[in-house]
Amino acid sequence: MSTQPRQLRLGAFMRPVTIHTGAWRYPGAYPDANFNFAHMKRFAQTLERGRFDAFFMADHLAVLNMPVASLKRSHTVTSFEPMTLLPALAAVTEHLGLIATASTTFDAPYHVARRFASLDHISGGRAGWNLVTTSNPDAALNFGLEEHVEHDERYRRAREFFDVVTGLWDSWADDALIRDVESGIFFDPDKLHVLDHKGKYYSVRGPLNIARPVQGWPVIVQAGSSEAGRQIAAETAEAVFTAQTTLEQGQSFYADVKGRMEKLGRPRDHMKILPAAFVVVGDTLDEALEKRARLDTFVHYDSGIASLSIALGHDVSGFDPDGPLPEIPESNASRTSRQRVIEWAERDKLTIRQLAQRIGGYSGLEMVGTPTMIADQMEAWLVGEGSDGFNVMFPYLPGGLDDFVDKVVPELQRRGIFRREYEGATLRENLGLPRPENRFFRA
């Protein structure tokens, strides 16, 4: 009797086009992709060819608050809005999951429930909702609030928001719409529930004016890593995007969140934990390292030096950019990131400029190497319970995406840890998640 090895789940982090600050300047990149739908369509179709679980679109509700010197160099400053982009991508793909961020602090539960339900119907069951509480204080100023809502308060609101949204999704029994042409009865009124929610933060009558989503509920995604964030994830999330930079950190996060689920009586495999991984593929290690280094050369010193100072907990803008990093006194503020930067500086013999470019470009978990090396790393995380897969970030587009799909995916498939064909028709089925029962209408 053979058992299938644990399967890797792969999301693609596609906001905005790619995460790396220098990516739009990489040879062959599409600098205008933020507003060029044809490019987005090509990316989505390539991801589908590579059997990715989902296209994930993060979001901001403001222009990022950065000094103008770095902002003007940032291709992340403006791009398509996720809930309008994803339906368009739904129309040109068949299997790819479509996950968007929506804020529980700056949107209304009725709107959020409705739009995700609609996307789920349009896409035939491929929608996912990344529930965020929005930590960018500039967003508050775009929504009539002088002060940003405080962290824990945001999470209490988020929890109730979640209850309202899922309650609205359950407004209609799955079989409520009869559409009996003969009798003229369009739906069975006994299968329509009026939510009548009156809570601490929200008062929402319902019912939702959208039939129950194809998936019952769109897949619930979260990305918070604070205490409150982990707890709400354990209670509600079915996929978690996280930012663990080492396997040990990943294992600790994985054990913590899955442990919380167990305490709540939720089966551990009803949530997929997917750390962000920045993947640079080369036919040789040298080629991969060269691509990685080349990418950093497209990051302007101005965009990186402030980030480097923050990571070190020490202002280094006064030092010679082309000299080595001098000894930096310890600070309590950011011990982990400080340590990582110092290790990089020593290992790769980087100048302050190069360090600034590294940090200003991207500074989370990365996998740089041959397809075999990358598959080894991914497998180690999977087998070692550091994750259930990854939310992949491509270093530049379309090249970095093409390389991953053409070179890494076949290696993962050869090892039997990644699908060759989509298992199901919906995102939920592909992720191996159960379909939620309707709380008002038990089957």
Add this chain to the structure above:
Amino acid sequence: MSTQPRQLRLGAFMRPVTIHTGAWRYPGAYPDANFNFAHMKRFAQTLERGRFDAFFMADHLAVLNMPVASLKRSHTVTSFEPMTLLPALAAVTEHLGLIATASTTFDAPYHVARRFASLDHISGGRAGWNLVTTSNPDAALNFGLEEHVEHDERYRRAREFFDVVTGLWDSWADDALIRDVESGIFFDPDKLHVLDHKGKYYSVRGPLNIARPVQGWPVIVQAGSSEAGRQIAAETAEAVFTAQTTLEQGQSFYADVKGRMEKLGRPRDHMKILPAAFVVVGDTLDEALEKRARLDTFVHYDSGIASLSIALGHDVSGFDPDGPLPEIPESNASRTSRQRVIEWAERDKLTIRQLAQRIGGYSGLEMVGTPTMIADQMEAWLVGEGSDGFNVMFPYLPGGLDDFVDKVVPELQRRGIFRREYEGATLRENLGLPRPENRFFRA
């Protein structure tokens, strides 16, 4: 020297699938079209083949408040949400304008500005925003408000909302995004404007995190007919959907609104007035009348009798449904609609049941006849300044739409009053509307 005759503009009123209550039961109809994207795609592509200006999706923010007896028979109860459906249709069409309703009472200006700007980029300049103040009091209960906002207050808010949204659309100069790969400058900071709006109802800092829309602004559409509605339309609208039931009424509305524009210094042709027209096409008049009558047989008596009583200003539910309409005393409540119903009853010799089915199905302006007769009527409205075109409602789908495109459109084209090919690349260009200047960055 020949001058081109005035050109007809045609929108398609597609919410939800079609307006007539019995339409989903008509032979050949798609009862599941509300949640079947393949059908919506077919409709949109047919409209494009027929050179329609736009697909218009109306909206409600609640399940319609009707007695269950009629609600359960209504295919309008639940369907796709417009701002998720239209981007999906954008991906499968090339020329068709895409107009959605968004509420100034229950949504935030930053969200509305962003989504319509995004749709405009996704579609290459084909978005339109139907600005509504939302008159359905049930909507308030889905957004945490116990009482609905009062009518004139809604319009004052709407006016400020409009200023904020258009101000946000002007956040970026048209040429702000330089994307200079060589220097690494993505945009020119001097071409980004922070709105910093602080008004009576809204406080919105900006800038919008979406580049200026392809059309400058998506086309501004309105549908209000009250005093406040006409005035805000004259001030801001570029297309007006209206519900005038006779040419005389149409002429009076047209003269009034265009007169208001002139007083404000706006050229009259910077707004297209498009009354709703329910069009039933037959190869003979008899065939068209038979289709029309057949359609009404699919409306249940329960769905019509309440509407009939309201239209007459008198409860007629106690009379014999299969007898003629008895003499109804005059009432002040609804003189025009009462008169129209009595005329129908006499002219078409309708029983109370048939009248109820007529009123319960659809009761606005209709054009029933051969392609020539319909083109005659449309031309009379156009030449007589009753309208600039129509927002066409199809009696059932796909048949009623196919008939219009295959039979009426060629007749309109033959007369030289409707395009054979799209004139421009954007909705604005096809409608013959100017591109708004950016108030912060004059060219």
